[in-house]
Amino acid sequence: MRRTFFHLELLDNLICQSSNASVGLPPGLDYIPGNMFLGAVAHKLYSGLQEKAFEVFHSGRVRFGDALPLTPDGQPALPMPLCLHGKKHSTAIKDEHDRLIVSQLHNARVGADEREPWQPLRRGYLTLNGEWLQPKQSITMKTAINSKTGRAFEGHIFGYHGLMAGQRFWTSLEADDTVEAALFEQVVTSLEGRLRLGNSRNAEFGGVHMTRAPDPRHPLFPSGEVVGCRELTLWLVADLMALDPIGMPTLAPLPQWLGLPGGRMVPEKSFLRHRVYAPFNGTRAHEDPERSCIKAGGIIHFELDHPLAANHVSLLDRGLGVHLEAGLGRVIANPPLLLQQPITFYPTPPPFPPVKVVEPTGDHPLIQWMQKRVDGSEQRVEGARLADTMRPWLGSLYQNARRLNGIPDTTPVGPGASQWSGVMTLARMAKDDTTLMEGLFGGKGTGKGREAAGLCSERAGGQGWMNQTSLDGKVTTFRDAFKELCENGQARARRGFVVALARRAMDVAKEQNR
Numbered sequence: 122m123r124r125t126f127f128h129l130e131l132l133d134n135l136i137c138q139s140s141n142a143s144v145g146l147p148p149g150l151d152y153i154p155g156n157m158f159l160g161a162v163a164h165k166l167y168s169g170l171q172e173k174a175f176e177v178f179h180s181g182r183v184r185f186g187d188a189l190p191l192t193p194d195g196q197p198a199l200p201m202p203l204c205l206h207g208k209k210h211s212t213a214i215k216d217e218h219d220r221l222i223v224s225q226l227h228n229a230r231v232g233a234d235e236r237e238p239w240q241p242l243r244r245g246y247l248t249l250n251g252e253w254l255q256p257k258q259s260i261t262m263k264t265a266i267n268s269k270t271g272r273a274f275e276g277h278i279f280g281y282h283g284l285m286a287g288q289r290f291w292t293s294l295e296a297d298d299t300v301e302a303a304l305f306e307q308v309v310t311s312l313e314g315r316l317r318l319g320n321s322r323n324a325e326f327g328g329v330h331m332t333r334a335p336d337p338r339h340p341l342f343p344s345g346e347v348v349g350c351r352e353l354t355l356w357l358v359a360d361l362m363a364l365d366p367i368g369m370p371t372l373a374p375l376p377q378w379l380g381l382p383g384g385r386m387v388p389e390k391s392f393l394r395h396r397v398y399a400p401f402n403g404t405r406a407h408e409d410p411e412r413s414c415i416k417a418g419g420i421i422h423f424e425l426d427h428p429l430a431a432n433h434v435s436l437l438d439r440g441l442g443v444h445l446e447a448g449l450g451r452v453i454a455n456p457p458l459l460l461q462q463p464i465t466f467y468p469t470p471p472p473f474p475p476v477k478v479v480e481p482t483g484d485h486p487l488i489q490w491m492q493k494r495v496d497g498s499e500q501r502v503e504g505a506r507l508a509d510t511m512r513p514w515l516g517s518l519y520q521n522a523r524r525l526n527g528i529p530d531t532t533p534v535g536p537g538a539s540q541w542s543g544v545m546t547l548a549r550m551a552k553d554d555t556t557l558m559e560g561l562f563g564g565k566g567t568g569k570g571r572e573a574a575g576l577c578s579e580r581a582g583g584q585g586w587m588n589q590t591s592l593d594g595k596v597t598t599f600r601d602a603f604k605e606l607c608e609n610g611q612a613r614a615r616r617g618f619v620v621a622l623a624r625r626a627m628d629v630a631k632e633q634n635r
Contacts, residue, residue, distance in 0.1 A: 122438065123296040125309050125333060126341075128191055128473045131290075132328035134259055134283040136320035140398050141408060149282025151244075151256045152200075152417075153188035153290060153329075155359070155448020156400050157318045163404070165311045170304075177308060181445035182297040187359050187417070188290035190246050190254045195471030197291045197341055198246035198254045199358045200418035202459055203392035204230035205247070206239035214242075220251040223463055230354065230390050230420055231462040241392070243418070249342070249458065251466035257285040281320060291334070291473055297439070309333065337472040345455030347437065349428045353381070355421040355441075356459060359451040360396065360414035363442045370413035374421075379441040382427040390422035400447075412444065420459070501617045508621035511606070515626050518602060519633035522590035533634040535599050536577075536585040538627040543576055545623035554615045561619075562604050577603060 137150040137157075159178060162185070167174050177183045190198045206227045207214045214225045227239050245255040265277035294312065296305045312331055319327040347353070353376070363374035372395050377383040394416040399408040415421070440450035458464065522534045544561065551557035558564065563575035577586045577600045586600040597605075606622075607615060 122298060122435075123300065123302070123305050124293055125305075126291065126293045126337065126472070127312060127331050128195075128289060128291050128334050129188060129329050129331040131284060131286045131288050132315070132330055133286050134261065134326050135286075135318060135329065136261075136281045136283040136322075136326050138282065138320060139396070141401050146260070146280040146282065149258055149284070151258065151284070152190070153284070153292070153318065154400075155185040155187045155292070158185040158188070158292065158294075158312060158316075159447055160403060161316050161318060162308055162311045166307065173304060176300065177304065178446060181440075181443075182300050183305070183308060184295040184440065184445050185448050186293040186295065186451065187448045188292040189358075190256050191289040191291045191473055192248060192252055192254065192471075193289075194475045195473035196248045196250060196252060196469070197473065198248045198252070199342060199356070199453075201242050201245050201247050201253075202356055202420055202456075203241055203243065203394065203418050204228055204420045204459060205464065206241050209238040209240045215253050219253050221247075221253050221464075221466070223251075223466070226464050228459060228462045228464055229392065230422070230459055243394075249466065250468045256288060259283050259285045281326075283319075283326065289476070295439075334473055339469075339472075341472055342453050342456070344437065344453050345457045345460060347429050347434055347454050348431055350455065351425045351428050353423045353425060353429065354390070354455050354459065355423075355437075356453040356456045357415060357417050357419040357421070357451075358453060359417050359440075360412075360449050361419070361421075361442050361452070362412050362414045362444055362449050372413060372415060374415075374442075376423045376425060380436050381423065381433060382425045382429065384423050384425035387422045387424055390420070392420040394419060412449075414449065501614065501621075504614055504618035505621040507618055508625050511622055512625050512629065514606075515622075515629040516633065518590050518592070518599060519629065521592070522588055522599070525589055525591050525596070530635075534585065535588050535590070535633070536626075536630065537634060538630045540577075540585065541623045541626040541630055545620050545627070547576055548616050548619040548623065551616055557616055557619065558607065561607070562600070 135153065137153055138147045139150050140147045163174075163178050167178065170177060189200070192198065206229050207221075208225050208227075211225055213222060215221050227234050227237070229239070229241075242253075245253050247253060259282075261281045261283060263279055263281070265274040265279070266272070267274050294305075294309060296308075313333055315328065315330050317323070317327045318329055321327065342358070361374075363371050363378055365371045365374075365378060371378070372393070373386060375384070375386065395414065396416045397411060397413050399411045401407075402409050434454075437452060437454045439445070441452055442450040444450070458466075519535050522528065523530070526534070528534050547560050548557055551560060559575070561575050561577050563578065586603075587598050589596055589598055590602065591597070592602050607619060
């Protein structure tokens with residue numbers, strides 16, 4: 122059998138709903154169904170494969186697995202087995218590293234324990250070294266838009282449960298040996314790179330990046346001894362849809378209905394939960410037939426009339442039931458982890474690469490942008506502090522102009538608040554210091570008309586800039602005094618300083634020209 126593994130990262134929130142209900146807020150899945158990968162590949166390849174499309178997408182000879190959580194260091198996880206129970210009301214089921222504490226666990230498949238109150242863990246995923254993962258989920262509320270008015274519909278609010286961006290998952294693609302190697306490689310290639318999955322994938326959700334993983338040296342989750350056994354325990358790592366002899370879905374399958382030797386299911390050693398849903402087919406714009414499944418994480422124990430043979434090993438490895446192409450029916454037979462009490466976890470080398478930690482470097486564009494933001498903030502604070510110290514200087518310009526020219530207090534003098542407001546606006550809009558100085562005082566490249574003379578001139582309509590005043594015993598104008606202040610380089614960020622100074626000058630002008 123051919124098998125290829127992938128690890129993927131969620132670039133956006135991913136909407137994986139457990140049902141297509143439109144009323145209320147349907148709960149979301151905490152994994153990515155294999156049906157989504159099948160649909161993404163079918164969208165790319167279906168029409169081009171022609172008669173081979175049935176072999177890839179409908180026959181079950183090519184199987185798209187569910188995507189399950191991956192730890193930061195690259196350990197894959199499987200659905201929490203329902204036979205694994207924890208002490209009720211205990212607050213110490215796991216340690217600070219999210220590893221389950223063995224003394225707080227009980228394997229109910231082995232037998233009941235009446236000495237302690239137990240409850241099934243149910244939610245989450247389990248690694249072979251005992252880590253308990255619970256994917257992070259989000260809730261997004263939306264409102265429908267009226268296409269006629271372009272505004273929100275009254276009372277048309279809906280929501281999505283989704284997987285949060287930034288998380289990592291793993292999955293696999295399998296195929297029978299009868300599938301051509303070139304065809305299998307074509308499917309593998311179509312899964313690599315960026316995909317969009319789930320609801321609203323053409324809007325803001327569903328972006329994922331898939332990477333092909335190296336072939337693992339050892340099986341990720343090895344099965345136990347099977348050949349010759351007359352008892353069989355199955356750990357469902359995906360939903361299982363089984364049919365009875367007349368083709369009807371059943372939630373209590375017999376082993377012979379799954380292609381195994383005849384026998385019976387042992388309820389006392391089986392732990393099952395059920396799920397009924399109808400997957401939505403985007404190409405047909407309609408739901409596919411309803412599926413009644415035993416949920417992933419379930420434990421089924423069979424007692425067989427005849428021992429298992431070698432051919433049953435490949436059957437169990439391939440998967441049981443129907444809809445194998447969508448990832449259903451994957452099982453681990455006689456899992457060593459669940460055949461013992463107490464549970465024993467054991468460390469294994471991670472088969473997938475860990476999360477890459479990128480060390481920041483000074484020449485990285487993001488670091489440079491952030492440094493500019495920090496420098497800009499510091500320079501604005503410095504400019505505001507320096508502008509505060511210039512407030513008495515501004516007041517002296519107006520007072521000296523009145524004394525020098527004999528202008529009474531009732532007559533306006535110098536640039537008013539509106540002229541300083543124009544200075545502040547120009548400083549905010551200027552792309553650099555050169556543009557600012559040319560816009561204020563004129564110069565090359567400033568254009569024609571108002572801009573050629575600069576904003577701080579009578580020609581540009583700025584009343585009061587050419588009024589005479591005195592500064593340090595010398596006669597000057599408001600324009601020249603302001604220009605000299607801008608050119609002396611006291612502030613690192615000239616534009617920020619001019620903005621802060623103009624804001625304070627507006628207040629001074631209002632006080633001096635009442």
